[in-house]
Every structure is written in structure tokens, then in C-alpha cells.
Amino acid sequence: xxxQSVGATAPKxxxxxxxxxxILALVHRATFGYTTEEHARARSMGFEGWRDEQLAPDAIxxxxxxxxxxxFGSLPLTFAQMLSAYPPSSNGDAVVATELRSARILRAxxxxxxxxxxxxxxxxxxxxxxxxxxxxxxxxxxxxxxxxIRTHALGRFRDLLGASAKSGAMLVYxxxxxxxxxxxxxxxxxxxxxxxxxxxxxxxxxxxxxEVARCLTGWTIRAVGSGAAGTFRFDANTHDDLSKIxxxxxxxxxxxxxxxxxxxxxxxxxxxxxxxxxRKMCVFFLDYEPAQTTVDRVAARFLETDGDLRETLREVLSxxxxxxxxxxxxxxxRRPMHMALGAVRSTGASVAAAVGLAGELQLMGHAPFxxxxxxxxxxxxxxxxxxxxxxxxxASRLTAGGVPGALLPLSSLSQLFAGVPxxxxxxxxDRALTGGRMAPADVTELQAFLDAQPxxxxxxxxxxxxxxxxxxxxxxx
Amino acid sequence: MSxxxxxxxxxxxxxxxxxxxxxxxxxxxxxxxxxxxVAFARGGGTPRPTLVGIFLRGAxxxxxxxxxxxxxxxxxARPNLAVGAPGTTDGAVDLDGYFGLNxxxxxxxxxxxxxxxxxxxxxxSPDPTRSHFDxxxxxxxxxxxxxxxxxxxxxxxxxxxxxxxxxxxxxxxIAQNDLMPxxxxxxxxxxxxxxxxxxxxxxxxxxxxxxxxxxxxAYARTIEPLRSAASNTLDSISTLEAIDFAGYVPANGAVxxxxxxxxxxxxxxxxxxxxxxxxxxxxxxxxxxxxxxQGPLTGTLAGMxxxxxxGLEAFYLDMQGMEDRYVLYAKSEFGRRVAENGSAGTDHxxxxxxxxxxxxxxxxxxHGVWPTLDPSQLDNGDVRVETDYRDVVxxxxxxxxxxxxxxxxxxxxxxxxxxxxx
Numbered sequence: 001x002x003x004q005s006v007g008a009t010a011p012k013x014x015x016x017x018x019x020x021x022x023i024l025a026l027v028h029r030a031t032f033g034y035t036t037e038e039h040a041r042a043r044s045m046g047f048e049g050w051r052d053e054q055l056a057p058d059a060i061x062x063x064x065x066x067x068x069x070x071x072f073g074s075l076p077l078t079f080a081q082m083l084s085a086y087p088p089s090s091n092g093d094a095v096v097a098t099e100l101r102s103a104r105i106l107r108a109x110x111x112x113x114x115x116x117x118x119x120x121x122x123x124x125x126x127x128x129x130x131x132x133x134x135x136x137x138x139x140x141x142x143x144x145x146x147x148x149i150r151t152h153a154l155g156r157f158r159d160l161l162g163a164s165a166k167s168g169a170m171l172v173y174x175x176x177x178x179x180x181x182x183x184x185x186x187x188x189x190x191x192x193x194x195x196x197x198x199x200x201x202x203x204x205x206x207x208x209x210x211e212v213a214r215c216l217t218g219w220t221i222r223a224v225g226s227g228a229a230g231t232f233r234f235d236a237n238t239h240d241d242l243s244k245i246x247x248x249x250x251x252x253x254x255x256x257x258x259x260x261x262x263x264x265x266x267x268x269x270x271x272x273x274x275x276x277x278x279r280k281m282c283v284f285f286l287d288y289e290p291a292q293t294t295v296d297r298v299a300a301r302f303l304e305t306d307g308d309l310r311e312t313l314r315e316v317l318s319x320x321x322x323x324x325x326x327x328x329x330x331x332x333x334r335r336p337m338h339m340a341l342g343a344v345r346s347t348g349a350s351v352a353a354a355v356g357l358a359g360e361l362q363l364m365g366h367a368p369f370x371x372x373x374x375x376x377x378x379x380x381x382x383x384x385x386x387x388x389x390x391x392x393x394x395a396s397r398l399t400a401g402g403v404p405g406a407l408l409p410l411s412s413l414s415q416l417f418a419g420v421p422x423x424x425x426x427x428x429x430d431r432a433l434t435g436g437r438m439a440p441a442d443v444t445e446l447q448a449f450l451d452a453q454p455x456x457x458x459x460x461x462x463x464x465x466x467x468x469x470x471x472x473x474x475x476x477x
Numbered sequence: 478m479s480x481x482x483x484x485x486x487x488x489x490x491x492x493x494x495x496x497x498x499x500x501x502x503x504x505x506x507x508x509x510x511x512x513x514x515v516a517f518a519r520g521g522g523t524p525r526p527t528l529v530g531i532f533l534r535g536a537x538x539x540x541x542x543x544x545x546x547x548x549x550x551x552x553x554a555r556p557n558l559a560v561g562a563p564g565t566t567d568g569a570v571d572l573d574g575y576f577g578l579n580x581x582x583x584x585x586x587x588x589x590x591x592x593x594x595x596x597x598x599x600x601x602s603p604d605p606t607r608s609h610f611d612x613x614x615x616x617x618x619x620x621x622x623x624x625x626x627x628x629x630x631x632x633x634x635x636x637x638x639x640x641x642x643x644x645x646x647x648x649x650x651i652a653q654n655d656l657m658p659x660x661x662x663x664x665x666x667x668x669x670x671x672x673x674x675x676x677x678x679x680x681x682x683x684x685x686x687x688x689x690x691x692x693x694x695a696y697a698r699t700i701e702p703l704r705s706a707a708s709n710t711l712d713s714i715s716t717l718e719a720i721d722f723a724g725y726v727p728a729n730g731a732v733x734x735x736x737x738x739x740x741x742x743x744x745x746x747x748x749x750x751x752x753x754x755x756x757x758x759x760x761x762x763x764x765x766x767x768x769x770x771q772g773p774l775t776g777t778l779a780g781m782x783x784x785x786x787x788g789l790e791a792f793y794l795d796m797q798g799m800e801d802r803y804v805l806y807a808k809s810e811f812g813r814r815v816a817e818n819g820s821a822g823t824d825h826x827x828x829x830x831x832x833x834x835x836x837x838x839x840x841x842x843x844h845g846v847w848p849t850l851d852p853s854q855l856d857n858g859d860v861r862v863e864t865d866y867r868d869v870v871x872x873x874x875x876x877x878x879x880x881x882x883x884x885x886x887x888x889x890x891x892x893x894x895x896x897x898x899x
Contacts, residue, residue: 183819185768186824187768378656382702386709392679393680439698441698448691453687471691
């Protein structure tokens with residue numbers, strides 16, 4: 001945070017400390033935004049020590065965040081309980097969606113389990129569900145977030161895949177809930193192979209799409225009216241119990257629900273799935289073009305651990321990966337949510353309510369749970385790299401107090417340059433916001449801006465922070 | 478414009494981008510690309526009609542929109558989902574004695590009967606994939622007969638690279654979306670702008686000039702596409718701020734629907750009338766993947782068709798008498814399966830519809846060869862693609878808006894004349 005950046009923990013030099021520093025690169029990649037405290041903690045624990053702590057989130061006390069989330073009454077509820085406590089007749093579905101979105105933002109900003117929140121973001125996109133597509137989805141996505149994504153994000157892939165296949169939200173979103181014998185609905189079956197496992201070049205045919213859809217007939221949800229409403233149910237009456245062949249593997253008749261389980265087993269253990277998940281995780285955490293040696297090593301780890309996602313991620317975030325990919329020279333664009341919430345974290349802005357930040361993310365096209373198509377928000381330079389004005393304007397509004405609920409403390413702004421020589425102010429800002437890894441030319445630009453101001457008061461400090469958060473250096477992962 | 482001419486125009490400056498990173502694609506070897514960035518003298522071209530492109534993402538059901546009621550195969554394949562013939566209860570609105578409009582899309586009759594709107598049926602991409610995302614990728618990069626191509630630029634981008642800017646305005650193309658659609662990937666002087674009526678740099682006025690200067694300098698040193706996007710953004714702010722979007726009054730009593738699409742079409746008319754040399758106005762209109770409860774009369778498709786038709790009708794009326802200022806098209810990545818599924822919806826198919834409206838469009842007709850819905854004529858259960866979308870686009874780019882380098886736009890595809898735009 002800004003106010004704590006002036007002091008003993010700040011590096012003594014402007015730039016060299018940041019060059020090829022694996023710990024600094026790790027902190028930027030494994031969190032929702034740099035803070036001097038997290039950086040100091042990581043340095044004291046060491047690369048592996050801090051990473052392994054973050055890979056065991058259950059052991060990290062997060063009670064301060066839990067207290068913040070306590071007011072969101074819908075978060076722990078089942079679908080049936082939500083319908084009763086937040087009925088659609090009084091726009092309860094909108095309240096549930098708002099609470100989930102706010103919780104997502106608060107967790108990203110405040111959680112001490114930062115890597116867990118990042119990996120939750122990854123799997124939320126991988127198993128994307130349009131969380132605002134209908135009243136039913138607004139309720140069910142909240143359940144899916146808790147019981148599928150957050151429960152299994154560091155578990156076994158087969159368990160995550162199975163939980164997703166039986167998630168009420170997924171069953172409704174991709175229509176498997178109405179997939180019945182005789183006239184199968186292919187929607188989920190296709191995306192299960194194309195997006196969730198093998199990939200479109202992963203070796204399945206159009207016939208496999210139909211056969212998988214047939215295997216999954218009868219996988220549906222319980223109707224509204226019981227306490228188990230919206231949960232998975234296998235309906236033998238609508239299941240196609242004749243024989244099928246999936247990826248060349250015969251599935252004998254009479255298998256019932258086991259047909260679908262067999263399909264999930266086949267897909268989860270397929271080497272093409274391992275390769276695809278490995279590459280996607282490397283892109284998400286490291287760079288757009290990860291070295292093939294890294295991807296292969298991560299995929300091998302996935303396969304040898306039977307899809308243990310914690311061990312797979314440990315391999316992604318290894319010194320070897322950082323060296324092979326040369327993460328220090330990578331130019332991977334942070335997506336808007338990462339950029340915006342990272343700005344909140346690095347400036348130490350307090351968040352009394354997430355609604356203003358949610359509105360800003362909406363303006364940037366990256367409000368959580370709003371991507372309508374099943375492929376999830378893109379993670380590509382071409383998709384995000386041309387929409388810059390919302391980033392710059394957000395930075396200005398955040399520092400000027402123009403984002404409702406998010407407040408940059410005046411004390412931190414007034415102390416920002418205290419005791420710092422005038423010609424070192426930009427370097428100080430760089431240390432506070434990024435740990436000192438801004439491009440030297442950007443630091444020079446920032447210093448020139450400060451030098452041109454008649455006086456450097458709190459208001460100029462605001463503008464300087466906004467400018468720093470608008471420069472290219474603060475857009476990279 | 479010949480290929481040689483394009484080469485002569487290519488400037489020494491190149492965009493070097495990570496192909497995989499740029500596209501987010503999961504196929505193809507790691508490679509870098511180097512595309513020529515156009516360096517025409519500004520204002521060297523001639524004014525041309527604005528190309529308005531609407532991508533109906535998710536795959537609109539052509540058979541429920543422009544209904545082939547004269548084809549008995551429709552009623553065999555879709556006992557529950559077919560729109561009836563004209564004259565039956567909730568039947569189609571007749572277009573030509575064989576095809577009829579879904580009654581929810583009846584507003585399209587206004588431009589159709591004025592011979593300004595044309596449909597092309599059994600139209601689509603030769604890429605056989607039934608994956609939305611692969612089909613979109615090859616359609617937008619214009620590489621449908623080479624699905625493993627790692628081409629990064631969109632065909633609209635290559636069009637803009639192929640011709641001189643039509644004026645001196647800072648924006649040649651705009652997508653009214655949060656993200657740059659792939660069809661415009663690597664397009665010069667192009668931006669995604671969700672709301673062109675709200676495009677200003679926030680922050681204190683006292684430091685605005687110096688912040689702008691710092692941003693401008695810093696982004697000039699970074700990589701593409703950020704480098705060009707930053708300068709395009711800063712250059713476009715004053716142009717867009719000079720347009721009164723909020724106070725815009727549509728002509729001829731046109732009333733746009735109170736929906737995101739209505740706002741987009743209204744903004745598009747305002748942008749064209751403002752005369753800012755805008756060459757392309759694109760919109761990604763998502764949500765057409767109706768696997769479930771499709772309708773066609775009261776389901777999810779029905780409401781969306783009403784919005785689409787109302788938005789297009791209002792735009793037509795607003796621009797009436799100025800048809801030489803635009804050519805509009807709407808299309809999807811593919812059509813939908815002929816047979817209905819068990820969810821009262823339809824799965825992914827092949828041939829579908831394309832709509833074309835505006836300058837020199839041979840409207841009032843349903844163009845294209847109709848392969849019929851006889852099971853023997855289907856392509857794995859889908860409407861066979863008889864008309865390649867590239868051939869329709871080629872006529873739009875040449876006859877419709879005044880010319881391009883087709884060999885560059887569609888990478889050597891030999892186009893077939895159709896007579897949709899002449």
C-alpha cells in the first residue's frame with residue numbers, strides 16, 4: 001500500500017532489484033495485484049515457501065474477509081433456500097447476482113488466499129456460465145461458484161469436471177437438463193469436449209458429439225418444489241440405454257448413469273486434455289506463448305498426478321517455468337478486472353462497497369459472471385489490447401474518489417512523497433505500485449509530469465498515481 | 478486494386494505480434510506475424526458508403542426467420558418448431574410465394590418491399606466445423622477453406638489495409654463492443670467503443686494536457702496493438718465529443734427499440750450522418766444459440782427477432798433517402814440443424830441466412846440457390862451451403878462501397894458473381 005511503501009521494506013535501488021527477480025514476478029502473477037506487504041512477506045518466506053503457502057489456502061486465516069462477506073446472506077444458500085429467502089417476485093435473483101459479483105470483487109481485493117482467487121478466476125472462465133442470463137441462472141451460478149469452482153479449484157480435475165457436469169447451473173446453461181433419448185440436445189456434449197476437455201482439435205468427431213450427448217441423456221435437475229431443487233438427478237426414463245461408441249471406446253447397453261461417468265473418465269484422463277489444460281494455465285499465469293518444454297512438463301505433471309490441480313499449478317509456478325518462459329520480458333496484458341482490482345490493492349484503497357468497482361468493470365467489459373458464451377472471457381492481446389480509455393478513466397476516477405465505495409486514503413497520498421527527493425518521486429511511485437519494475441522510460445515520463453507541476457500537493461499526487469496506473473508498464477501481468 | 482498496388486503501399490513499419498497471444502487460439506505453431514500497416518496519405522481517398530456489419534453470434538436459425546414455407550421438408554423435420562405458411566394461424570408473412578418472414582420479424586417488410594433489403598438463403602461458410610468458435614475464427618479471418626490457417630488479421634481489417642482512407646477522420650472503423658471483434662483484428666485506425674456518446678478522458682482538467690502527453694509518449698514506445706490503440710483513442714476523443722448522440726433526432730419518424738441493439742443502430746446512423754469519414758461500423762450481437770425453447774413464435778428466438786427487425790427497420794427509415802451512404806449486412810457463423818431436438822430447440826447446423834441492405838442492393842428478393850430440405854439434399858442433416866458468404870461480401874465491398882483488393886481480403890478466393898449488390 002502506498003502509505004507503507006516509504007520505509008525499511010522498500011528496495012534501496014530503483015530498478016535492478018526488480019530485474020529477473022523471481023519472487024517479484026511470482027507476486028505479480030499469483031495475486032490480484034502487487035502490494036508492498038505481500039512482496040515483503042514473499043521475500044521473507046522465499047519463492048517456494050510463499051508459493052506453497054498460497055497453494056494450501058485452507059491453512060491461511062481469512063477471517064477478515066469472511067467478516068466482510070458475512071452480510072451477503074445468499075452466498076451459503078442452496079437454490080431452494082434462495083428461492084424462498086430471495087424470491088424472484090421481489091427481484092431476489094438480482095440481489096443474489098449482485099451479492100455474488102460483490103463477493104468476487106471483495107475476495108480478489110481482500111483475500112489473503114490470493115493465488116486461490118486467481119485460480120478460481122481461471123476455472124470460472126474455463127467452465128464459464130452466463131451468470132446473468134436468466135433468473136434461474138442468477139441463483140444457480142451462485143451455487144456453482146461455491147460448490148463446483150471454489151470447492152474443486154485446487155482439487156482433482158476429474159472431480160471438478162464431474163461437479164461441473166452435475167452443476168444445476170451448467171445443466172441449465174448448456175441445456176443438458178433437457179437432453180433426452182430419441183432427440184438428443186448436443187449443446188453440453190459438444191462444449192464438454194471442445195471447451196472443457198479435449199479442445200476442438202483434440203481428436204473427436206461429429207459422431208462423437210452425438211454419442212456423448214446420448215450418453216448424457218437423462219442427466220437433469222430436480223424441479224422446483226423440494227429442498228433439493230436445482231440439484232443433479234439422473235432420470236432413467238429419459239436416458240438412451242442402447243450401446244454407444246465414444247472416441248472408439250464401446251459403451252455397452254444398459255449402463256444408465258454410468259455411461260456419462262465413463263465419458264467423463266475418458267475425457268479427464270485423455271492426454272489431449274492434459275496438454276490443453278497445461279497450455280491454458282501457462283498462458284493464464286505466465287505468458288501468451290509459453291515455452292513448449294514448460295507446457296509439456298506441466299502436462300506430464302497433470303497426467304502423473306491423475307489431474308491433481310494443486311500439483312499442476314505448483315509446476316506452472318516454478319522457477320524452471322519462469323526461466324524457460326523468461327517471464328521478465330513477457331508482455332502479457334492484464335485483463336481489466338486484474339488491472340482495476342490490482343490498482344485498488346496496490347494503492348491501498350479501502351473498499352466499503354463493491355458496487356462502484358462492479359460498475360467500472362462493466363464499463364471495461366469485464367464484470368464477473370457476465371460473459372454470455374461458453375468459452376469464457378478471452379485471454380488474448382487482440383481482444384483486450386485496443387480498449388484503453390476505460391482503463392485510463394478508471395485510474396483517474398479511483399484516485400479522485402469517483403468510484404463509489406472505493407476510497408484512496410488521504411493520509412497515504414499526503415505521505416506518498418514525504419521525505420522523497422523531488423527528482424526521485426516517480427521512482428518512489430514505481431516502488432509503491434509495482435515493486436520497482438516499471439519500464440525506465442515510463443518512470444521518466446512520470447517524473448517529467450511531476451516536475452512540470454507548480455507544486456506537488458495531494459491533488460497532484462492523485463493525478464500522478466492515476467497516470468502511473470494508466471501507463472503501459474502497469475498494464476502487464 | 479491489384480495485389481501489386483497493395484505491396485507498393487505497404488510501409489516500412491510492421492506489426493509484430495504473437496499470433497497465439499493475439500488470437501488466443503489453441504492451434505498452430507508459435508509464430509510471429511508481420512503485417513503491413515497502411516500508410517496512405519490521409520484524405521487521399523474518396524468518400525464511400527459506410528459498411529455496417531452485424532455479427533449474429535451463436536447462429537441464428539434461418540429456417541425460422543426467412544421461412545421456406547413452400548418446402549414440405551420443413552414441416553416433416555420440425556413438427557413443433559416450424560412457422561406455418563401465410564394464411565395459417567401465426568403463419569409467415571409472405572415474401573415471394575415460397576419464403577415468408579417469421580411474424581416477429583415482420584418489420585423487415587418495410588425495407589424489403591422498398592427493394593432495399595435482400596436475403597440470401599442457404600448461405601454460409603465452406604468450413605464444415607460445427608464449433609461456434611472455430612467457425613467464427615475462420616469466417617472472420619476469411620480462411621474458411623483453410624481451417625488450420627494461423628492468419629491473424631480479420632478480412633475487414635485486410636479490406637481497410639487495401640484501400641485509401643475515405644477522408645481525414647481519425648476513426649476508420651468502430652465496433653460498438655467492449656472487445657475488438659476478430660474480423661477487425663489488426664485493422665488500421667479502428668477501435669472498439671461500446672458507447673461512442675461517452676468517450677472522454679476522466680481526471681482533473683488542470684492536468685489533462687500533461688497527462689495526455691505522457692500517455693501519448695509512453696504508448697508510442699510500447700507494443701501493438703496498444704501503441705496504435707492509444708493514439709487512435711486520443712485522436713478520436715474530440716471527434717466523438719463533437720457529435721450530439723444524446724440529442725440525436727432520427728429522421729422520418731423512425732423509432733429505435735429501447736434495447737442495446739436499438740442504441741447501436743441509432744448511434745450508427747448518427748455517426749454516418751456526422752460525416753466523420755467512418756468506413757466500418759461493426760456490432761457483435763450475441764445470444765442466437767437457441768438449443769432450447771427456441772420458439773419460433775413465443776420462445777427466446779421470437780423476442781430477439783423482434784428486436785433485430787425493429788432495429789433494422791428504424792435504421793432504414795432513419796436513413797431513407799440516404800441509402801447511398803451505407804451498406805449493411807447481418808450474418809452468423811453458421812445456420813442451425815434442420816431437425817428439431819428434444820428441447821424444443823435446434824443444434825448447430827451449416828447453411829443459414831444473410832441479410833443485405835442499402836446502396837445498390839438488389840432488394841425485395843430472396844437470393845441464392847435453394848437446395849431444398851429433402852433428406853437426400855442435406856449435409857449431415859443441415860442445410861447445404863449453396864452460397865459462400867465471401868461471394869456476398871465481395872459484392873458489398875466492390876459494387877456496394879466502391880472497391881477493394883479482393884485477392885488480399887479473401888486471400889486468393891475466386892469469387893462468384895451473385896447479383897445481390899450490383
